[in-house]
Amino acid sequence: MTIARFYIMEAGEGRETALEVALATLADKIRALPGSAGIDLLHDGNNASRFIFIEKWVSSQAHQNAKGSVDKETLEAVSTACGKPPESFDGAYFHYLKTI
Numbered sequence: 001m002t003i004a005r006f007y008i009m010e011a012g013e014g015r016e017t018a019l020e021v022a023l024a025t026l027a028d029k030i031r032a033l034p035g036s037a038g039i040d041l042l043h044d045g046n047n048a049s050r051f052i053f054i055e056k057w058v059s060s061q062a063h064q065n066a067k068g069s070v071d072k073e074t075l076e077a078v079s080t081a082c083g084k085p086p087e088s089f090d091g092a093y094f095h096y097l098k099t100i
Helices: 016-031 060-066 072-082
Strands: 003-010 036-043 050-057 090-095
Touching (some): 003 060, 003 072, 016 036, 016 050, 016 072
Antiparallel strands (some): 036 050
16 A cells, blocks of 8 residues: 655745755656655745655655665755755655555
8 A cells, every 4th residue: 555755845035946846856856766656746826935855755764764864965955945954844654545
């Protein structure tokens, strides 16, 4: 069953483009990891600095196994654009539900 790990991120003042580029780079790296089932990157239409980054994984264990696999420079670019470390991002696991 696919699970989603989502993060709500806000760019630092004037860093919206930098965050978008950093998240696109991060998405490419995560897509290549074992157990990754894709990425969705959303930009808030009413708040130019807010993004939602959704990682899709075959399981929460696959996500845990992938931790530490993305290079430090890629993660630092995201942190710099947000002005805070990744550990401080609002995030959670979600399970996809069947819809009728």
